[in-house]
Amino acid sequence: MRRARTIEALYERVGGIERTVNKMMLELLTGNPKPLRPMFYAVADRTEGKVLVGAEIGTYRGENAKVILNHLPMEMLYLIDPYIRVGHPHRIPEAEGKARRRLKGRTNVTWVRRPAHEAVSLVPDNLDFVYIDGNHEYGAVRRDIQDWWPKVKDGGILGGHNVTLAGVAKAFFEFLQAHPGYRWHVRKLDWWVIKEANRAREMKAKANRH
Ligand SMILES: C[S@@+](CC[C@H](N)C(=O)[O-])C[C@H]1O[C@@H](n2cnc3c(N)ncnc32)[C@H](O)[C@@H]1O
Secondary structure: OOOOOOHHHHHHHHHHHHHHHHHHHHHHHHOOOOOOOHHHHHHHHOOOOOOEEEEEEOOOOOHHHHHHHHHOOEEEEEEEOOOOOOOOOOOHHHHHHHHHHHOOOOOOEEEEOOOHHHHHHHOOOOEEEEEEOOOOOHHHHHHHHHHHHHHEEEEEEEEEOOOOOHHHHHHHHHHHHHOOOOOEEEEOOEEEEEOOHHHHHHHHHHHHHO
């Protein structure tokens, strides 16, 4: 380890070590090192004591799914992933095995081993949330948003991960342009929009009056 040149640099390093130790303690104590992603705090805020039904598009090794299941009162989580190589670097067969082992014994998950556009008709309507974290290319995200927006219940949330990728951001902001009046958020790598049709109609009418 290099020597810290200033007292500030030293403090910063000590702070970094403290954060790492805290994270390790949390991991040891809870067995749950991964934090809940920002969109799911919004989902939790709107839960109002009810159980939830949602979908994750792109499950990979099941890490995020496990965090969702550990933190939210899920009646059912649909896990959508074709687990076939579609031109990206993830090692898919190994990932599926890991996901299955990680979520073994959970009775509130349904595996849908299909690409997102084929899974739409296999998952019920009126979902509390849909989290898009599959193929992050522009065309794929655009299609996922279009396909899955109607699946979300009024008051539910549609969002996803990796908004710093150009294709994801473009697809999201184009959607917002085409659907004015909906409340939306970007926090850390998550993006999401709250599907409140009445509010959107009111906001649109208000904007047209001015
Ligand atoms: C970034 S990983 C998902 C990571 C996971 N959400 C997590 O945070 O733990 C992307 C996954 O999307 C899947 N995928 C790729 N194209 C897809 C599609 N069209 N529909 C659903 N999943 C897809 C891949 O097989 C891969 O497992």
